[in-house]
Amino acid sequence: MKRHLFDTLLILTISLLFTSLLVTVVGASPADAFHHLLNGSFGSWSKFSRVLNVWIPLTLCSLGLLYAFRTGLWNIGVEGQMLLGAIGTAGVMRLGVDSASPLLFLLLALISGALLGALWALLAGWLKTRGGVHEIFAGLGLNFVAMGIILWLIFGPWKRPGIASMSGTEPFPRELWFPTLEGWRVSPFALTLAVTGILFTAWILNHSRFGLKLKAVGHNPRAVPLYGLSAQTYMLIAIVISGALAGLAGGLQVSSIYHRLIPAISSGYGYLGLLVVMLANFKLLPIPFIALFFAALNVGSIQLPMMMQLDSSLSGVIQGACVLSALLVFGLRRLKAGAKS
Amino acid sequence: MQIELQQIHKRFGDVHVLQGIDLKVDAGTIHGLVGENGAGKSTLMKILTGYLSRSSGEILIEGRRADYTNPAAAAGLGIGMLYQEPQDFPPLTVLDNFIVGRDSHPDNDRGRQQQRLSELGAQVHFQLNGSSILGSLTVGERQQLEFLRLLGRNARLLILDEPTTGISDRQKERLFTALRLIRDQGRTILLVSHKLEEIAALCDRVTILRHGRVAGEETAPFHIPRLLELMFDQAPESFLQTDRHLPGERLICFENVSASGERTGLKACSCRIYQGEVVGLAGLSGSGQGLFLRLAAALQQPLQGSIRFHDSPLAGQDHRAVRKMGGCFLPANRLEEGLITGFSLVDHFTLARGCSRNDAWTEATAAISRFNIRATPNSPAESLSGGNQQRLLLSLIPETASLVLLENPTRGLDVASAKWVWDYLRGHFRNQGALIFSSAELEEIMAVADRILVFFDGRVVRDLPIDQVDYQDVASAMTGN
Numbered sequence: 001m002k003r004h005l006f007d008t009l010l011i012l013t014i015s016l017l018f019t020s021l022l023v024t025v026v027g028a029s030p031a032d033a034f035h036h037l038l039n040g041s042f043g044s045w046s047k048f049s050r051v052l053n054v055w056i057p058l059t060l061c062s063l064g065l066l067y068a069f070r071t072g073l074w075n076i077g078v079e080g081q082m083l084l085g086a087i088g089t090a091g092v093m094r095l096g097v098d099s100a101s102p103l104l105f106l107l108l109a110l111i112s113g114a115l116l117g118a119l120w121a122l123l124a125g126w127l128k129t130r131g132g133v134h135e136i137f138a139g140l141g142l143n144f145v146a147m148g149i150i151l152w153l154i155f156g157p158w159k160r161p162g163i164a165s166m167s168g169t170e171p172f173p174r175e176l177w178f179p180t181l182e183g184w185r186v187s188p189f190a191l192t193l194a195v196t197g198i199l200f201t202a203w204i205l206n207h208s209r210f211g212l213k214l215k216a217v218g219h220n221p222r223a224v225p226l227y228g229l230s231a232q233t234y235m236l237i238a239i240v241i242s243g244a245l246a247g248l249a250g251g252l253q254v255s256s257i258y259h260r261l262i263p264a265i266s267s268g269y270g271y272l273g274l275l276v277v278m279l280a281n282f283k284l285l286p287i288p289f290i291a292l293f294f295a296a297l298n299v300g301s302i303q304l305p306m307m308m309q310l311d312s313s314l315s316g317v318i319q320g321a322c323v324l325s326a327l328l329v330f331g332l333r334r335l336k337a338g339a340k341s
Numbered sequence: 342m343q344i345e346l347q348q349i350h351k352r353f354g355d356v357h358v359l360q361g362i363d364l365k366v367d368a369g370t371i372h373g374l375v376g377e378n379g380a381g382k383s384t385l386m387k388i389l390t391g392y393l394s395r396s397s398g399e400i401l402i403e404g405r406r407a408d409y410t411n412p413a414a415a416a417g418l419g420i421g422m423l424y425q426e427p428q429d430f431p432p433l434t435v436l437d438n439f440i441v442g443r444d445s446h447p448d449n450d451r452g453r454q455q456q457r458l459s460e461l462g463a464q465v466h467f468q469l470n471g472s473s474i475l476g477s478l479t480v481g482e483r484q485q486l487e488f489l490r491l492l493g494r495n496a497r498l499l500i501l502d503e504p505t506t507g508i509s510d511r512q513k514e515r516l517f518t519a520l521r522l523i524r525d526q527g528r529t530i531l532l533v534s535h536k537l538e539e540i541a542a543l544c545d546r547v548t549i550l551r552h553g554r555v556a557g558e559e560t561a562p563f564h565i566p567r568l569l570e571l572m573f574d575q576a577p578e579s580f581l582q583t584d585r586h587l588p589g590e591r592l593i594c595f596e597n598v599s600a601s602g603e604r605t606g607l608k609a610c611s612c613r614i615y616q617g618e619v620v621g622l623a624g625l626s627g628s629g630q631g632l633f634l635r636l637a638a639a640l641q642q643p644l645q646g647s648i649r650f651h652d653s654p655l656a657g658q659d660h661r662a663v664r665k666m667g668g669c670f671l672p673a674n675r676l677e678e679g680l681i682t683g684f685s686l687v688d689h690f691t692l693a694r695g696c697s698r699n700d701a702w703t704e705a706t707a708a709i710s711r712f713n714i715r716a717t718p719n720s721p722a723e724s725l726s727g728g729n730q731q732r733l734l735l736s737l738i739p740e741t742a743s744l745v746l747l748e749n750p751t752r753g754l755d756v757a758s759a760k761w762v763w764d765y766l767r768g769h770f771r772n773q774g775a776l777i778f779s780s781a782e783l784e785e786i787m788a789v790a791d792r793i794l795v796f797f798d799g800r801v802v803r804d805l806p807i808d809q810v811d812y813q814d815v816a817s818a819m820t821g822n
Contacts, residue, residue: 209691216692220681225640225660226670227692 007329011279014328015321022317028308036307037315041300049185053257054269054295055288056186056194057082057249061273062280062287063201064245069282070205071231071238072218077124077139078246079270080146081117085247087150088116089254090169090261093176094158102175110251117247118240120146125239129232135239143270151263158261168262178256187256197245202284214238246270272298275323281330294319342403342419342497342529343368344389349398351384358384360553362398366498366546371520371530373540376550377572377625377781382533385550386500389531390422391415421496425503427483431476435469435486439493461489465519481512488519499523500531505539517543535625535820537565565822566813573783573816589616591652592744592775593637598646600632605799607632610646612794612804614775616743619767621786621807622779624796624819630779631673633796634746637777638670639663650744667743667774673752675730680722686733687718693737708736713761728754735762743774750778751785763789783816797821 020030041051061078068075075081089109096105120142127138155164180187205211214234216224221231253265276294280286301315344366351359359381366372376382387393389400391412400407402418409415429438436451439458448454455471462469467485475483484504491499501520505513520530520543534540540547541563549556549571557571593614600607604627614620622630635641636648639655639662648655651666660670672678680689686709690701705718712732716725725733731754738745745766751759767789770776780786786793786807793810795803795818802818 209695209697212688212691216681216684216688219683220677222678223681226672226679228661228664228695229692230659230661 011326014325018321037300040303041296051295051299052186058269059291060245060249062276064242065277067238068242070214071235075242080143081120081243081246082250082266083146084120085113085117085250086254086265089113089251113251114244114247118244121239121243125236168260171260279326345401347399350396352396369527370545373544373547374533380550381553419497421491422500436471481508498529502533594649598643600643602632603627608799619776619791621790628796629799669742670746673748682723685719712736747778
């Protein structure tokens with residue numbers, strides 16, 4: 001426990017030092033930059049609720065990835081699964097315009113998003129288990145295909161009347177916005193969904209027999225047949241859960257953030273989720289916190305161009321530096337352990 | 342080059358693998374090194390080639406002490422080894438491979454290198470096309486290239502490990518001719534082989550290893566039964582078992598089964614195994630026994646032929662089907678194939694029994710005392726010693742299993758543990774089904790099996806009830822005689 005704390009502090013120190021150096025080199029004050037980052041994310045309830053709006057999909061994607069990682073799979077395809085989730089949700093919501101029961105359509109839309117995300121993941125899983133295509137290549141390829149589909153929809157069948165543009169499809173009417181409370185920018189329902197996801201995943205992965213089986217597949221796929229398990233089946237199940245959670249994240253982006261389908265609907269949270277999970281060293285407990293930290297960086301950095309003429313990609317630099325220094329620290333730990341034994 | 346080993350000892354932890362080996366190989370001779378699995382041949386070769394360090398002892402080259410600690414230094418002294426598996430680069434051409442192997446003579450002139458390759462080939466009558474892709478060549482041709490590489494590097498002591506495995510008879514003849522030729526040039530050859538007739542045909546002198554000691558030395562001409570006698574312990578005077586019995590119904594049935602895998606594959610294997618039988622699979626390691634067990638467990642599918650278990654065909658089924666019908670497989674690589682690293686005993690029982698953690702805890706605790714496993718229910722599998730890992734695997738076999746397939750089940754166990762394992766297995770599973778096991782030790786098979794299948798080169802060459810076994814006959818069948 002003490003060592004974990006030490007490692008975390010070490011990782012943060014390395015990445016902050018690196019970022020400070022970078023900011024100094026471009027002629028700005030690191031202290032100011034961090035102040036604006038902090039203020040931009042935690043400065044007010046309104047800002048913090050924006051952070052939560054990033055935290056929700058990022059957490060869902062990271063949770064999903066964790067299932068795949070448990071079986072030893074690198075589900076790089078989360079990004080595409082999120083896009084498909086957004087498409088599935090937008091598709092059903094289009095049908096719900098002017099309907100008498102918008103809430104029912106919202107619910108169906110989210111389910112459809114999760115299903116489409118799951119299906120997209122299943123495709124990558126099949127390519128892996130049946131076709132022998134490495135899941136990283138399958139996932140990456142499917143990401144590009146998903147991007148193609150979304151662009152085709154926005155510029156084709158679902159284009160705004162008269163104009164087709166990168167700004168996306170016609171916004172949905174207010175009745176189809178995900179319900180929030182007065183004065184809240186974040187939907188308490190979406191928040192509940194994410195928290196439930198965390199608790200459920202904690203139970204599944206750490207306490208259920210199903211979670212044990214996923215772990216067994218990840219630890220030694222050669223041995224699991226002897227226990228009457230099919231490694232491939234469990235890999236498929238894991239990647240499908242992964243896709244469903246990513247699809248749900250995509251669906252929330254449509255129904256509660258953008259209220260329409262845009263090309264950048266995923267905001268790159270799929271890839272960012274991979275960084276979160278790696279930084280968490282593939283464990284569940286740190287994920288919500290790291291996701292919150294990353295979300296705060298994303299939201300906080302929006303102010304940087306206005307206040308300091310710094311590009312908002314600074315948040316990405318910090319995130320990248322964190323993950324790289326984490327991998328370095330973990331790697332050194334392993335080397336040390338290896339040298340000892 | 343003359344090489345002499347004096348009192349070479351090698352210990353791995355508590356295991357004393359080589360217990361004072363003395364060996365002298367004269368220049369310009371072909372010297373054979375034989376012994377059964379685990380006799381210490383590989384360890385001795387690795388020490389000679391610098392891959393392993395010795396615990397104590399001396400190596401003398403031309404009468405002078407040689408202290409080398411790595412393979413490069415050994416190669417520098419003129420020691421070269423021809424490995425059983427070619428150590429080369431299949432996607433590159435023959436010439437590329439030849440050049441890579443000659444890094445002590447950096448010369449990028451491909452014309453000159455090609456000429457050198459042809460010259461060396463002409464010396465020993467090997468013809469290799471420099472521009473062929475190595476991967477398209479037969480194992481025998483790749484071995485010829487490796488041989489030429491060694492000659493090109495001026496290796497004066499050539500160590501050959503089972504050089505005739507997987508090559509054709511013609512290639513074998515060519516290799517032998519080449520070996521005699523280079524011997525007559527004054528090079529020294531150390532030939533390690535299980536195949537006694539080859540040793541007899543080629544060698545001037547033979548050293549026999551047994552249990553890490555020199556069991557004897559013989560000079561040509563050789564008397565093969567004498568070599569066998571030195572290689573293997575004497576047949577046990579009396580067998581453990583006394584209770585003969587009549588086999589029950591047919592349990593598993595191989596019909597003309599061929600499969601690929603291990604070194605030799607499995608070739609046209611037919612046999613029937615009945616309820617109540619304990620069947621021992623004998624043979625040099627990798628002769629098809631492991632493949633036989635994996636096919637029976639449906640962990641692998643045959644290329645040809647059919648396998649029936651409890652009269653239902655296994656084609657298209659995986660191990661889960663066999664498991665449901667009461668089959669169970671314990672691999673020799675316990676940690677790599679049988680157990681899950683990072684998983685505790687409780688985790689293993691949860692998986693194997695499909696029960697709750699509480700029940701699994703109860704089972705694990707019971708297994709620890711019943712099977713005398715030195716561990717706690719929460720110990721991770723990799724922290725267990727080899728013997729305890731095997732006890733854990735045994736304890737995971739379902740009580741109701743009707744076919745227990747075991748690969749080298751007592752490997753690494755001491756005599757008392759091995760006896761305990763067999764008492765348990767025979768006492769428990771023989772009445773309700775059959776036991777099939779492979780073992781590197783013929784004595785073990787003779788002691789516990791009712792029936793023996795002898796494998797050689799992927800074929801079953803003997804299938805006998807144990808009381809009709811002639812020990813010498815089986816021992817020589819294992820080596821292809």
